[in-house]
Amino acid sequence: MGEHTTDALHEAQLQGGSDAGGVGRYLLHRAKPHLPPWLGIAGTGLAGVLGHWRWGESAAAGVGLTLGSVALTGATWLMGKSTSQQRRLHSAITVAAGSAWLTAACLAGPTTGPIDDLYLMGGPVVALSWNVRMILRRNPDPTGESTDKGLLAKVGLARAQVGAVKVDPNRVTAPLALEAGEQTHDDVTKSLSRLASALDLPRNAVRYRPDPGSERRGELVIVPEDMLHDVVEWDGPSNLGGSIADPIVVGRYDDGSPMLLWLPGDPEANRNATHLLIAGGTGSGKGDTALNVQTEILSRTDVMLWLSDPKMFQDFRPLLPGIDWAAEGGSPTEVMVAALQAVIPARTGWLGQHGYRQWIPAAAQVQNSTAHTCRPDGRACGCEGMPYLVAWMEEAANTLRNLGDDAFTGISQEARSAGISLIVSLQRPSYDQMSTSTRASLTSVIALGCDPRDEGFSLPESVIDAGAHPGAWGNRRPGYCYLVTPGIDEDRYPSPGRTRAFTHRAAPIMEQLAAWALANRAPADPITAGAAAGVAGTAYTNRASAGDTGGPCLTLVDGDDDMDHDGPLTDPEDDGIDPEAELPEPQEGDDAPIFGQEAGHKPSPEEARELFARALEEFEEEGRMIVGPVDFTDWCDRHHLSRSWVSLRLKEAALDGRLEATNTTGRWRIIPVLTAA
Numbered sequence: 001m002g003e004h005t006t007d008a009l010h011e012a013q014l015q016g017g018s019d020a021g022g023v024g025r026y027l028l029h030r031a032k033p034h035l036p037p038w039l040g041i042a043g044t045g046l047a048g049v050l051g052h053w054r055w056g057e058s059a060a061a062g063v064g065l066t067l068g069s070v071a072l073t074g075a076t077w078l079m080g081k082s083t084s085q086q087r088r089l090h091s092a093i094t095v096a097a098g099s100a101w102l103t104a105a106c107l108a109g110p111t112t113g114p115i116d117d118l119y120l121m122g123g124p125v126v127a128l129s130w131n132v133r134m135i136l137r138r139n140p141d142p143t144g145e146s147t148d149k150g151l152l153a154k155v156g157l158a159r160a161q162v163g164a165v166k167v168d169p170n171r172v173t174a175p176l177a178l179e180a181g182e183q184t185h186d187d188v189t190k191s192l193s194r195l196a197s198a199l200d201l202p203r204n205a206v207r208y209r210p211d212p213g214s215e216r217r218g219e220l221v222i223v224p225e226d227m228l229h230d231v232v233e234w235d236g237p238s239n240l241g242g243s244i245a246d247p248i249v250v251g252r253y254d255d256g257s258p259m260l261l262w263l264p265g266d267p268e269a270n271r272n273a274t275h276l277l278i279a280g281g282t283g284s285g286k287g288d289t290a291l292n293v294q295t296e297i298l299s300r301t302d303v304m305l306w307l308s309d310p311k312m313f314q315d316f317r318p319l320l321p322g323i324d325w326a327a328e329g330g331s332p333t334e335v336m337v338a339a340l341q342a343v344i345p346a347r348t349g350w351l352g353q354h355g356y357r358q359w360i361p362a363a364a365q366v367q368n369s370t371a372h373t374c375r376p377d378g379r380a381c382g383c384e385g386m387p388y389l390v391a392w393m394e395e396a397a398n399t400l401r402n403l404g405d406d407a408f409t410g411i412s413q414e415a416r417s418a419g420i421s422l423i424v425s426l427q428r429p430s431y432d433q434m435s436t437s438t439r440a441s442l443t444s445v446i447a448l449g450c451d452p453r454d455e456g457f458s459l460p461e462s463v464i465d466a467g468a469h470p471g472a473w474g475n476r477r478p479g480y481c482y483l484v485t486p487g488i489d490e491d492r493y494p495s496p497g498r499t500r501a502f503t504h505r506a507a508p509i510m511e512q513l514a515a516w517a518l519a520n521r522a523p524a525d526p527i528t529a530g531a532a533a534g535v536a537g538t539a540y541t542n543r544a545s546a547g548d549t550g551g552p553c554l555t556l557v558d559g560d561d562d563m564d565h566d567g568p569l570t571d572p573e574d575d576g577i578d579p580e581a582e583l584p585e586p587q588e589g590d591d592a593p594i595f596g597q598e599a600g601h602k603p604s605p606e607e608a609r610e611l612f613a614r615a616l617e618e619f620e621e622e623g624r625m626i627v628g629p630v631d632f633t634d635w636c637d638r639h640h641l642s643r644s645w646v647s648l649r650l651k652e653a654a655l656d657g658r659l660e661a662t663n664t665t666g667r668w669r670i671i672p673v674l675t676a677a
């Protein structure tokens with residue numbers, strides 16, 4: 001900014017009026033900025049001549065001139081305190097030399113001894129020194145010796161050089177070259193807080209983008225105004241009827257451009273498929289962020305969505321009809337995780353047989369191409385397509401506590417090649433909740449406001465160093481977020497954005513979208529459905545009725561009903577009882593205890609095994625495919641069997657192939673009857 005002001009002032013001086021014409025006027029205009037020092041030297045010489053004529057013989061004048069010279073020099077030094085040390089010293093020396101010569105000229109005469117020679121030699125030297133200073137001060141290629149240099153000096157980057165500044169709406173970008181061998185990118189990232197303080201801006205308004213090809217070059221990006229303050233409500237999906245391979249619009253950046261996310265890979269764009277982590281503290285806007293992503297997924301025609309939500313679909317209930325499989329927390333989620341583990345090899349096998357190295361939109365269509373056939377003779381096979389699959393684990397901390405911190409490790413490491421994206425949403429993705437292997441596989445992240453101490457769990461260190469700080473928002477900026485994902489420029493990673501808000505006005509649109517998705521989304525392909533049903537049984541095959549939100553409604557019926565309200569109000573068997581008669585006297589044995597005594601029939605070992613097998617069938621029919629001794633508590637009480645007996649029978653059933661051990665100790669997965677057979 002200082003450079004532009006100096007240039008404008010200099011040009012104004014050059015454009016001053018003059019009566020000279022042609023070359024003379026040009027030279028005069030160019031010389032005008034440098035004339036003041038020479039005029040000062042000429043004025044000093046004239047003052048010396050007039051002063052000698054007036055005070056040449058006055059001793060008192062000599063004292064006064066000497067004191068005046070000292071006072072003027074001291075005043076110059078004091079007044080230069082607010083300027084640079086170099087300018088202050090230069091000004092004081094000039095005033096001291098000029099006032100000393102003037103005093104000598106007034107008292108002894110301007111032509112006495114060496115006084116005239118000092119004037120003729122020293123005067124031009126002093127004037128030229130100021131001309132040189134002016135030339136150096138107006139440098140069209142600044143090297144930091146400007147107001148920018150002063151600002152950088154305050155934050156510890158005094159020797160850094162600022163290049164040509166690029167000014168965009170609400171964004172200033174300044175190339176920065178650090179001192180070779182003395183400064184690195186780390187020095188800049190450590191000074192961003194002080195730089196924001198010097199500019200009176202919030203911490204995340206100042207960012208640094210290092211040059212990956214140099215350790216001493218990068219760009220400072222300053223966004224002076226928060227353009228995300230205004231809430232933008234969700235009014236519908238961005239690409240209804242499109243493909244999941246098209247970008248998902250999550251929200252908007254602070255410059256107004258859309259925040260884009262891709263889940264499947266694209267071999268032509270050299271982009272891999274990705275898993276997604278949504279992380280943020282309480283009140284940071286995770287629910288609205290999830291709805292932004294889910295509504296985009298449900299608006300595409302070649303994708304299925306599986307959802308696990310321990311909160312009983314509190315935020316997502318309007319979308320349930322459009323979701324292929326929705327499971328509550330606990331055992332239903334255990335079944336879904338087991339089904340995911342089973343469908344991965346089935347899907348990768350199908351993709352490999354049809355010549356797909358990764359899922360692309362063509363894989364979701366009927367396979368009529370000879371380039372993607374499973375027939376050995378090379379003719380088109382006509383197999384049904386395989387839609388993309390998104391597995392969403394909402395409030396995943398609950399699931400991880402139940403299944404272990406590595407519950408998603410195998411899925412996250414293998415699912416991408418099977419055309420599956422795993423989306424995990426939780427408040428604090430710390431290593432005591434999620435294994436490091438799982439976290440490393442979640443290559444994309446939407447980081448919302450959080451505790452400043454938790455920033456490192458959500459964002460890569462390089463993004464935080466570049467100026468991203470979700471901890472600055474906490475829960476005071478719902479929907480504010482950073483997006484780190486393949487497919488967008490890495491320079492965008494430290495740029496904040498904001499998701500769209502879902503208000504009560506969004507509910508009718510969400511219901512319409514769910515109805516549209518139910519009619520238009522891709523159905524489950526035979527490979528995925530077969531693998532899931534082989535593990536989950538009726539929990540998967542009956543998923544449509546389980547996710548049905550419709551319920552019985554009360555209906556007002558006019559007319560009489562079939563009940564006889566005018567008949568007797570007592571049971572006919574009690575007609576002989578006289579309500580006025582005295583109760584009979586207590587008989588012997590009436591006070592015998594009836595509690596604590598074992599009653600009922602205890603089954604024989606053969607009967608108990610039959611009852612146990614029937615109980616497994618009932619669990620399977622109910623869709624409870626993950627069981628353990630705790631699930632048999634009521635059953636044990638009814639049949640007078642112990643939980644230790646049940647534990648032994650569970651192990652026997654596993655040896656017989658009816659059950660399969662899970663990753664959780666004491667929990668077993670029921671193998672459907674047809675599969676076990």
